[in-house]
Amino acid sequence: MARAATTADAFNAIAEPRRREIVELLGDRELSVNEIVGGMPLSQPQVSKHLHVLKEVGVVQSRKDGRQRLYRLDATSLRPIHDWVSGFERLWNERLDRLDSYLDEAQRKEMR
């Protein structure tokens, strides 16, 4: 089996640095494709392709406006990622980390 498709979920779509850049640009406001192209060193076709991927996983939405197509971020799609990572947040808190180490050690001793 090959690697999961970039369109499999937001995790995969966002793994690509360029797509994260695009998401960042859209964090401020709705943008046309060309505005995005102007904001990063990437060709128009590449931007369109990345937008396609982002749209397929629901990270962005688009609407027509004349001959432009305006894209905007749908931040709720990023929430699963946030939730998943947040589950480990306490582990990188120094104070709790020390407590954890203590508890882990105690648990390990107990299991012997």
Add this chain to the structure above:
Amino acid sequence: MARAATTADAFNAIAEPRRREIVELLGDRELSVNEIVGGMPLSQPQVSKHLHVLKEVGVVQSRKDGRQRLYRLDATSLRPIHDWVSGFERLWNERLDRLDSYLDEAQRKEMR
């Protein structure tokens, strides 16, 4: 050019669902390879390979213990992901979202 390597950074390493499962298992405590294998429907070689990827990006660390090799999560490696996604957290807060829409609209009108 091909897709970025899974070992490029934590974003790419974590895009793989199986690797996220492994990370979740390690969230509780240090585990041996076989303990991980027992905790998910994956062969030992596959688990070892996934652990290799996770280790290369610093998501896990390992130490020898007799003929076992114990892996543990280094949660700080997940922090960049948390930080990046958190930057958009306010956007999925309903109340603030409405305010944003208002401000965006006002800004767009202003720019015409």
Add this chain to the structure above:
DNA sequence: TTGACATATGCTTATATACGAATATATTAC
């Protein structure tokens, strides 16, 4: 040393990119 156990590595295959370049498809203006 031999054997059993734990883990890592090598090989093959099917598949999916990301980019570049060219081209196709709208949509508006003249």
Add this chain to the structure above:
DNA sequence: GTAATATATTCGTATATAAGCATATGTCAA
């Protein structure tokens, strides 16, 4: 209709998996 602008799609290529299977490496025990 024609040209110009904005965006999407197609094609070719180099590259990188993830899984399955076999096998190598390492470590302890008798």
